[in-house]
Amino acid sequence: MKDLTRYFYNLFISNGVSENTAEYLNVIIGIVILVIIIFIIDFVMKKVFVAIFRAYASRSKNTFDDYLVKNKTFDYLAHIVPLWLIIWIVPKLFLAFPKAEKYLENLFNIMAVVLVIWILRSILRTFRDFLKSLPSFKDKPIDSYVQVFMIFVWLIGGILVFSLMTGKSIWAFLTALGAMSAVLLLIFKDTILGFVASIQVAVNDTVRIGDWITMEKYGADGDVIEINLSSVKVQNFDKTITTIPTYYLTSESFRNWRGMMNSGGRRIKRSLLIKTSSITFLSDDDIKQLKNIEIIKDYLENLQETITKHNTEQKIDKSLLINGRNLSNMGIFRVYVELYLQNHPYINKEMTIMSRQLAPTAQGTPLEIYAFSNDKVWKNYEKIMADIFDHLLAAIPYFKLEVFEFNYNTDI
Template sequence: MIKYAHFFYDYFIDLGVSKVTSKYLNLLVLLIVTLVVILLLDLLIRKVLRLLSAKVASTTKSNFDDLLIANRVPRNIAHIPALYLAIESIPLVFNDFENLHVFFEKLMQVAGIILGLWIVRSLLNTLKNYFKTLPRLRDKPIDSYIQVFMIFAWVVGAGLALAVIIGGDSLWKFITGFGAATAIILLIFKDTILGFVASIQVSINDMVRIGDWITFEKFGADGDVIEINLATVKVQNFDNTITTIPTYALISDSFKNWRGMTNSDGRRIKRHMLIKQTSIKYLNTEDIERLKKIEIISVYLNTMQDKINSFNASHTIDKSVLINGRNLTNIGVFRKFIQTYLEQHSAINNDMLLMARQLQPTAQGIPLEIYCFTKDKRWESYEYVMSDLFDHFLAAVPYFDLELFELPNDTSFKQS
């Protein structure tokens, strides 16, 4: 091939052109011809590979080859023959220009390294997209691992490029001197290193998956995880805003993951009403007879009244004073009313914990807490069921001669 290096030089000499001018004209013509051949070869191979890859992709059931095409893997690979031809053509084109020969040879080798990195990047993006289509890997932080491999590839590529540009011996001297800057490098890549370690811990401990609903008050996040990568975790809040959280914050700070609730058989309702303590009283016979008209507790009241009367009679209790012996209270019957109502409600899961209980008395009254689980865990359905329950219980309070605590307002002063 070298024997053609002076083909145009000899032609120009025969035309009477000077040796120096002929040398440069020879370089120019060879350079143009080589570039035209390289571009035509690159265009031809790209078109052939694109047609072949599209034909193969249409005949297979897997979507992996479709992802290869979408990430331009065949297109990037198609540049290899043209680059190889360019490298092989350098001795021919720059035969009489040693400095340019060395320069362009190194330039093409660096271009080859960059092309290799682009091919690796395309393959890694293809693997990332493909893994996300697999059900068992869909909720894993694939982005984090792909980014780590890409960073490693770029570091190796940069090292090879330096080796080409400054030579092997100079590169070794550069690496030995590079140790002094390690502290600075670690500082620059601190977030990347922390994010990588955090990604591994998050994945191994199964702390967060894509699709999980998490609440992270420190960062104002309350929504679904849509992406986990090396440096950040993206959360789409319920108002459709996006909150970005550093990945390492998942292992250094406290957050709430609602996955356990979504995987369970119900979503918890835990809310209380404040009952005025002065409204609590024993029930006399007239009160009990009035409350028996409430159907869901009528059987309970009849049963309890018989038991209490039997106990008091057998122990000759003096019932002229109501506090003596056993008695029913309005708050106790109200708790039974709530309990029974919850047990009969179609939206409440009776297979999970269910109760109406008193909490520690406070300065505002006695908290009467409802604790149960809804069958439907969807947010809108859950809120609807909870509101419907408390609508009913709040309206039922006066029927038991109870009062809810409420701070005084203008209406209260007007009534007084």
């Protein structure tokens, strides 16, 4: 090879050209020929080598090689042969120019380091995409781990490049790096915190991709679409994207709705404000009228019989309704609500169903409905809840109750 790289030099010398001129002409012609050869080899490698692997990947049932093609791994591998050829020939071609040969050798060695980093990056991205396609890894923060590996790869690559550029040993650079550790910790504080947080999130299984989380402090209310080393991306229900630093998921509180989504229903917890002055005891005529409501007819008959028996045995003076045991319109309505929910087709009967009276307020006495819809889809859930409360609001007057609302004088 040495004789081949000196061919034009010997040719010019034999034709009476000066040595200095012969050296320059030999290098120039050699560079032109080398560039042409490298372009041809690189073109052939891409057209043949890459095309073969792409054809194989398209026929293979395994999806891993498809991701290798997608991330251009074979395209980067195709550059290895041309670059190796350059690194091998350049020292022989620039034999008469040792300084230039040294600079070029370092330059192409740096290019080799960068090429190896790009190949490793494409392979790591391939593993990331492949693992995300597996059901067991689909909701795991794979991006975080890939980014951590890439940080180490770039760090090692940076050390090698520094060593090649300065001519100093790797150990000398690591020694200087140790002295700068405090500064580096400060610079990479967020990265380190994010790395630790991503491990905690994965180990403790606090957040997965696809989880619905709410973090009011940062305006996040939607589905987690990405977890990486530095941030968590949440697509809100209005289709905006909120980015939260990963370590905030371990240092601050947030709400994860996964438990609800994995349960048998979605909770309905809402109150009706009953006007307190409308709450009263029921007379016999009132009870007789309420017995026309089929859902509480049997309940009223059994309860009225029990109360009448008790008042008779105790010889209660019933000239005033307040004496003895009585039925109130609020109490009967509360029972009606529970029976209505228990018979509702979209309420989960295996979970808690309850209507309870809360402490009276200046805006009335709250009657809280607590139940779980068996459909957890947001749109359907809202429709179910709206239908329930439409019915209850319309049913309230039958019990001689009123819903509290502020009165406004429209004449003013």
